[in-house]
Amino acid sequence: MRMELNGAQILTNSLIEEGVEYIFGYPGGAVLHIYDALNDQDSISHILVRHEQGAAHAADGYARASGKPGVVLVTSGPGITNAVTGIATAYMDSIPMVIISGQVPSMLIGNDAFQEVDAVGITRSCVKHNFLIKDISKIAVTLKKAFHIATTGRPGPVLIDIPKDITIAKSEEQVYPSKIDLRSYKPNNPIDQVQIKKAADLIARSKKPIIYSGGGSVIGNASKELREFTRILGYPITQTLMGLGAYPANDKLSLGMLGMHGTYEANMAMHGSDCVIAVGARFDDRVTANIDKFCPTAKIVHIDIDPTSIGKNVAVDVPLVGDVAQVLKGIIATLGDKKVSEISSWWKQINEWRSKNSLHYKREKGIIKPQTVIETLYEVTGGEAIVTSDVGQHQMWAAQYYLFDEPRRWINSGGLGTMGFGLPAAMGAKLAVPDRDVACVTGEGSIQMMTQELSTMLQYNTAVKIVNLNNRYLGMVRQWQEFFYDKRYSMSYMHALPDFVKLAESYGHVGILVEKESELKPALEEAFKLKDRTVFLDIITDQKENVFPMIPSGAGHHEMLLAGEDDMVSTDDEGLNLV
Amino acid sequence: MRHIISVMLENESGALSRVAGMFSARGFNIESLTVAPTNDETLSRLTVVSVGDDNIIEQIVKQLNKIIDVVEVTDLTSFEHIERELMLIKLNVSKANLTHIMKQIETFSGKIVDASDDTYTVELAGQSKNLDAFMEKIDQSLIIEISRTGVTGVIKGNK
Numbered sequence: 022m023r024m025e026l027n028g029a030q031i032l033t034n035s036l037i038e039e040g041v042e043y044i045f046g047y048p049g050g051a052v053l054h055i056y057d058a059l060n061d062q063d064s065i066s067h068i069l070v071r072h073e074q075g076a077a078h079a080a081d082g083y084a085r086a087s088g089k090p091g092v093v094l095v096t097s098g099p100g101i102t103n104a105v106t107g108i109a110t111a112y113m114d115s116i117p118m119v120i121i122s123g124q125v126p127s128m129l130i131g132n133d134a135f136q137e138v139d140a141v142g143i144t145r146s147c148v149k150h151n152f153l154i155k156d157i158s159k160i161a162v163t164l165k166k167a168f169h170i171a172t173t174g175r176p177g178p179v180l181i182d183i184p185k186d187i188t189i190a191k192s193e194e195q196v197y198p199s200k201i202d203l204r205s206y207k208p209n210n211p212i213d214q215v216q217i218k219k220a221a222d223l224i225a226r227s228k229k230p231i232i233y234s235g236g237g238s239v240i241g242n243a244s245k246e247l248r249e250f251t252r253i254l255g256y257p258i259t260q261t262l263m264g265l266g267a268y269p270a271n272d273k274l275s276l277g278m279l280g281m282h283g284t285y286e287a288n289m290a291m292h293g294s295d296c297v298i299a300v301g302a303r304f305d306d307r308v309t310a311n312i313d314k315f316c317p318t319a320k321i322v323h324i325d326i327d328p329t330s331i332g333k334n335v336a337v338d339v340p341l342v343g344d345v346a347q348v349l350k351g352i353i354a355t356l357g358d359k360k361v362s363e364i365s366s367w368w369k370q371i372n373e374w375r376s377k378n379s380l381h382y383k384r385e386k387g388i389i390k391p392q393t394v395i396e397t398l399y400e401v402t403g404g405e406a407i408v409t410s411d412v413g414q415h416q417m418w419a420a421q422y423y424l425f426d427e428p429r430r431w432i433n434s435g436g437l438g439t440m441g442f443g444l445p446a447a448m449g450a451k452l453a454v455p456d457r458d459v460a461c462v463t464g465e466g467s468i469q470m471m472t473q474e475l476s477t478m479l480q481y482n483t484a485v486k487i488v489n490l491n492n493r494y495l496g497m498v499r500q501w502q503e504f505f506y507d508k509r510y511s512m513s514y515m516h517a518l519p520d521f522v523k524l525a526e527s528y529g530h531v532g533i534l535v536e537k538e539s540e541l542k543p544a545l546e547e548a549f550k551l552k553d554r555t556v557f558l559d560i561i562t563d564q565k566e567n568v569f570p571m572i573p574s575g576a577g578h579h580e581m582l583l584a585g586e587d588d589m590v591s592t593d594d595e596g597l598n599l600v
Numbered sequence: 601m602r603h604i605i606s607v608m609l610e611n612e613s614g615a616l617s618r619v620a621g622m623f624s625a626r627g628f629n630i631e632s633l634t635v636a637p638t639n640d641e642t643l644s645r646l647t648v649v650s651v652g653d654d655n656i657i658e659q660i661v662k663q664l665n666k667i668i669d670v671v672e673v674t675d676l677t678s679f680e681h682i683e684r685e686l687m688l689i690k691l692n693v694s695k696a697n698l699t700h701i702m703k704q705i706e707t708f709s710g711k712i713v714d715a716s717d718d719t720y721t722v723e724l725a726g727q728s729k730n731l732d733a734f735m736e737k738i739d740q741s742l743i744i745e746i747s748r749t750g751v752t753g754v755i756k757g758n759k
């Protein structure tokens with residue numbers, strides 16, 4: 022005879038069956054039964070964060086570093102609303118996540134009960150799907166559906182809202198389904214071979230090709246196929262902020278990042294190209310710049326698993342719906358013994374653009390340049406660390422100067438641009454890959470949105486090196502005000518900063534203040550030697566440094582500003598409309 | 601162009617708001633929307649009329665397909681199809697305008713479904729443009745209120 026279990030136990034067993042290692046969560050009334058059930062098992066470790074937004078970001082960091090879905094558990098009302106920013110962050114970057122939120126008892130739903138919010142309604146537009154469990158018999162199957170939907174196709178967060186009475190009610194033990202088939206959700210449609218052939222023809226014939234690879238190459242674990250594809254062709258490749266590492270930055274075919282803060286050669290090559298091969302990238306406005314000036318002479322091949330990404334922002338000549346790895350394999354096979362164009366004159370042109378050395382920056386005596394910090398971080402970690410970041414100038418410098426050679430090493434919030442993401446994400450990444458060094462590159466603005474997680478990091482001994490590029494400014498905001506608002510600085514100076522060293526120490530971590538360039542490398546070396554400690558490096562950097570190259574709003578890829586040319590900034594009203 | 605898009609939807613609570621929410625969140629327009637059960641009790645059929653250029657309609661169809669509760673999407677406008685809408689229209693009647701009203705009802709094959717001393721409620725079914733035409737033809741000052749169902753439709757023949 023099957024055992025009688027309560028809903029919370031069925032839920033817990035389902036999570037165990039699913040192979041969940043970590044739950045990032047925070048308790049409260051509506052989930053007390055679930056927390057009680059968690060007490061009776063030891064397969065899953067629960068990480069008690071200090072704020073539910075931290076739980077979602079930590080689960081997200083775990084997912085990005087491991088490729089496995091992150092799991093979040095929060096209570097009803099403020100528990101779930103606190104998590105929403107983290108859920109939306111994961112949604113925008115297509116990160117697999119399952120969020121379980123407690124709900125008030127079924128009979129009270131709709132009555133404005135204590136700590137009631139319409140979790141399904143609030144999260145609808147920032148999840149891939151969500152469920153309200155209304156019947157205890159549906160618990161196991163709903164969990165299976167949630168993990169299936171979150172991890173297949175274009176991944177994303179899935180929320181399960183579960184009323185308290187359902188966690189308390191008893192039912193027979195439920196078998197966790199080993200697989201599930203949903204008639205309304207078919208993520209793996211066969212790849213259109215006619216399109217593959219068309220793409221291969223176009224690609225082989227092009228004279229000025231460029232591969233533009235994005236987050237889909239990381240999410241789809243297609244690094245191997247992407248490398249093979251690129252090397253067979255010998256074509257130049259540029260990667261989005263989300264794609265960095267899928268193709269090694271140090272390789273000679275790599276032109277670095279494209280877009281608003283991309284390199285000169287990458288953006289110029291996009292502008293001059295006759296064939297753009299988009300691989301798991303979604304033509305974001307940060308990448309295309311002014312859409313009317315985007316790739317004026319190129320035919321576009323677009324590989325994406327999500328049909329809505331194709332043709333959304335830019336008209337596409339050869340759409341290819343499917344998984345990056347599978348489609349690339351298909352094209353590679355079709356290219357087979359086809360003759361591929363000889364493109365040495367294109368490379369000659371690209372190398373001229375490259376020789377501009379657009380990431381060059383001037384060092385100044387007595388001032389620590391933020392770029393130098395990232396270069397030194399790269400050197401000290403041998404380019405082998407996982408680097409998470411917050412949002413702002415420091416994020417762009419990390420992306421530009423830390424040369425990522427492997428996927429899942431660079432973890433940042435690209436789509437939503439969530440300040441506060443970096444620290445909890447680093448904690449999640451460290452749990453996912455404990456043997457690897459993890460650094461969190463942050464700014465004094467961003468870090469203050471999540472410092473409470475320093476406490477969690479002590480409790481679970483997740484040793485992360487926090488690299489705080491302290492410019493005393495909301496630097497990215499200051500840069501825009503300098504360029505586009507006549508240096509009328511408004512609320513971008515960070516007054517009343519805490520002593521970050523003492524802050525770190527009060528949480529039981531190590532704090533190091535770095536004020537001179539000569540101290541920089543030794544401090545970083547010391548920090549990484551302290552293998553099992555979290556170290557907060559508060560690095561006082563140049564206050565006035567700006568991120569270059571930059572495509573001002575409203576401009577095209579060929580209208581970049583390079584360092585030293587910042588006097589020339591002007592943007593028309595239409596440009597100012599853009600963010 | 602005006603498109604009639606037919607959506608087979610899992611009969612789950614919240615499924616309708618996923619569809620409606622997608623339209624508003626992405627700034628797509630809805631001219632009309634109807635939803636009702638089908639012969640398969642696990643499915644509802646939702647019919648939405650939207651206006652947009654080919655790119656917009658293509659995005660609408662893709663975004664609808666992306667909603668997990670959506671089982672099937674058909675742009676009826678790209679097939680030979682039947683479209684129908686039902687309208688109930690309440691009119692002021694008096695001796696002076698009776699002939700005018702009766703003529704219009706006859707022309708548009710309307711049916712009087714309720715009558716009081718000085719009002720008629722008329723039922724009209726047909727293509728939306730015929731209902732529009734009726735509303736144009738009838739003396740505007742006689743209209744008390746109108747309730748329309750929005751469009752529903754099916755593909756012609758055995759498709």
Ligand SMILES: Cc1cc2nc3c(=O)[nH]c(=O)nc-3n(C[C@H](O)[C@H](O)[C@H](O)COP(=O)(O)OP(=O)(O)OC[C@H]3O[C@@H](n4cnc5c(N)ncnc54)[C@H](O)[C@@H]3O)c2cc1C
Pocket residue numbers: 113114115174175176234235236237238240241242260261262263264278279280281282283300301302303304305307308324325326327330343344345346412413416434435436437438439497
């Ligand atoms: C301050 C700031 C500045 C920024 N500046 C830049 C910049 O200069 N340059 C830049 O590039 N970005 C920049 N961004 C990031 C930008 O906002 C976008 O997040 C980013 O460009 C999107 O990257 P992506 O196109 O690779 O898409 P992602 O968001 O990574 O989306 C991945 C795409 O791949 C598809 N996909 C997923 N899995 C698969 C699979 N298995 N097979 C096939 N397809 C798949 C998805 O459907 C989706 O369309 C900036 C962000 C911030 C916060």
Ligand SMILES: Cc1ncc(C[n+]2csc(CCOP(=O)(O)OP(=O)(O)O)c2C)c(N)n1
Pocket residue numbers: 411412413414415416438439440441463464465466467468490492494495496497498
């Ligand atoms: C939650 C949130 N609020 C506001 C913003 C807008 N914003 C983008 S960058 C930035 C400044 C970040 O400052 P800091 O963390 O010090 O980084 P810096 O740019 O100085 O390197 C702000 C306010 C944001 N991205 N996220």
Ligand SMILES: [Mg+2]
Pocket residue numbers: 413464465466490491492493494495496
């Ligand atoms: Mg700052």
